[in-house]
Amino acid sequence: MKILIVITIVGIFLSLSFVNHSFGYNVEYQIIGKQFSKNPLICTYEPVLGSDPYLKQWGVDRLSETARLAVQDWQSALQQNEKRELRDNWRIDYRVLTDKNIDSQKECNVLIQFEPMPQEKSEWYSVLGVTYSNYNNTEVKLIKIYYRDVKICQTNDAQYIYYNLCYGEDMLISEKLRTTITHEIGHALGLGHYQADDAKVNAVWAKGGAEADSIMAVFSHENSKLMKIKPIDIEKIKSIYTSNGFKSIQDTPKEQPTEIETIPEPQIVQKTQLIPTWVKNNAKWWSEGNSDDQTFVNAIEFLVKSEIIKVSSVSQTDENSDTIPTWVKNNAKWWSEGIITDEDFIKGIEFLAEHGIIKIKS
Numbered sequence: 128m129k130i131l132i133v134i135t136i137v138g139i140f141l142s143l144s145f146v147n148h149s150f151g152y153n154v155e156y157q158i159i160g161k162q163f164s165k166n167p168l169i170c171t172y173e174p175v176l177g178s179d180p181y182l183k184q185w186g187v188d189r190l191s192e193t194a195r196l197a198v199q200d201w202q203s204a205l206q207q208n209e210k211r212e213l214r215d216n217w218r219i220d221y222r223v224l225t226d227k228n229i230d231s232q233k234e235c236n237v238l239i240q241f242e243p244m245p246q247e248k249s250e251w252y253s254v255l256g257v258t259y260s261n262y263n264n265t266e267v268k269l270i271k272i273y274y275r276d277v278k279i280c281q282t283n284d285a286q287y288i289y290y291n292l293c294y295g296e297d298m299l300i301s302e303k304l305r306t307t308i309t310h311e312i313g314h315a316l317g318l319g320h321y322q323a324d325d326a327k328v329n330a331v332w333a334k335g336g337a338e339a340d341s342i343m344a345v346f347s348h349e350n351s352k353l354m355k356i357k358p359i360d361i362e363k364i365k366s367i368y369t370s371n372g373f374k375s376i377q378d379t380p381k382e383q384p385t386e387i388e389t390i391p392e393p394q395i396v397q398k399t400q401l402i403p404t405w406v407k408n409n410a411k412w413w414s415e416g417n418s419d420d421q422t423f424v425n426a427i428e429f430l431v432k433s434e435i436i437k438v439s440s441v442s443q444t445d446e447n448s449d450t451i452p453t454w455v456k457n458n459a460k461w462w463s464e465g466i467i468t469d470e471d472f473i474k475g476i477e478f479l480a481e482h483g484i485i486k487i488k489s
Contacts, residue, residue: 152325154322154323155321156319156341157319158319160367161367163236164373166215168236169194169198169237170232171195172224172239174186182243189298190274190304193301193305193308197308204361205361205364205372216370222235224238236266236268237268238269242271242273243274243275244275245257245271251294256310257270257311258311270312272307275297276295276297276298277295278294280292306342306354313342314343316364318343320343329344329345341359342354342355406427407463410460410463427476455475459475
């Protein structure tokens with residue numbers, strides 16, 4: 128009697144279909160929202176040897192290193208094209224938690240926990256990672272990564288041979304593991320799923336028939352070679368957090384101007400005596416028409432002769448005039464009111480001396 132071979136596959140497998148773009152489809156990129164107001168610290172629980180009989184030390188090291196690389200992928204992508212002084216806004220810290228430093232768990236914003244397989248049978252063979260937003264009723268995000276690979280196992284009874292999915296002894300290949308962790312970190316940072324409204328399109332992305340535009344595409348672990356962080360992922364993250372990055376506004380350093388080395392000009396120190404108040408009063412009265420030109424000129428000549436102000440030596444010109452220009456009166460008024468400096472006012476006096484309006488006797 129022949130043995131009837133029955134193949135039963137438990138789980139969901141997406142069939143590879145080609146997308147007919149002529150019909151078109153819509154894509155939705157779900158956004159969870161801002162999750163951090165400071166640079167996040169992502170921590171990984173180092174699996175304890177003995178908790179999984181198939182897990183060896185090299186496997187523990189590989190899990191921790193793969194998580195570190197996934198964190199680095201996000202940080203590098205976010206810091207790319209940023210000015211040097213703003214790159215720290217997008218820094219993501221990483222720490223491995225062991226028995227020795229388990230107390231530092233309270234400092235972590237995201238926890239990555241590795242388990243051989245899901246505890247819920249309904250998640251077997253179809254779930255490689257899951258992110259919980261409020262772990263233990265806190266703001267901490269918990270990421271669970273299931274690292275054991277799936278294979279086809281054979282069982283039989285007196286009549287039939289069965290082929291079913293099962294978890295094997297081997298670990299997921301590094302590429303698939305890294306893609307899964309990167310995808311779940313995206314959820315922790317505030318991104319939802321990127322998916323088409325046509326199941327066939329999602330299937331093609333998953334199986335590698337076409338490249339999705341986002342690491343957050345559903346079933347991204349199925350096509351780990353093509354599923355990488357894409358520009359749209361960075362654009363969405365930066366639209367959530369703005370240019371301040373993960374930091375709050377008050378913690379963000381202001382952009383510093385480019386330093387240009389300059390050679391300072393030699394400073395000219397000019398010592399002058401305090402101009403008496405009555406001179407400024409005279410200047411004000413003269414500018415308002417309450418005193419004549421000669422009274423004002425006499426006051427200026429007094430200051431020059433007393434060396435309270437100094438006028439540069441000048442040569443006489445043929446442009447002598449007995450009329451003081453209007454702008455000098457304006458200067459006198461502004462000087463008396465403190466609007467212009469003594470230096471600006473002196474320039475006006477020099478003009479009067481150069482044109483012989485003020486006669487300075489030696």
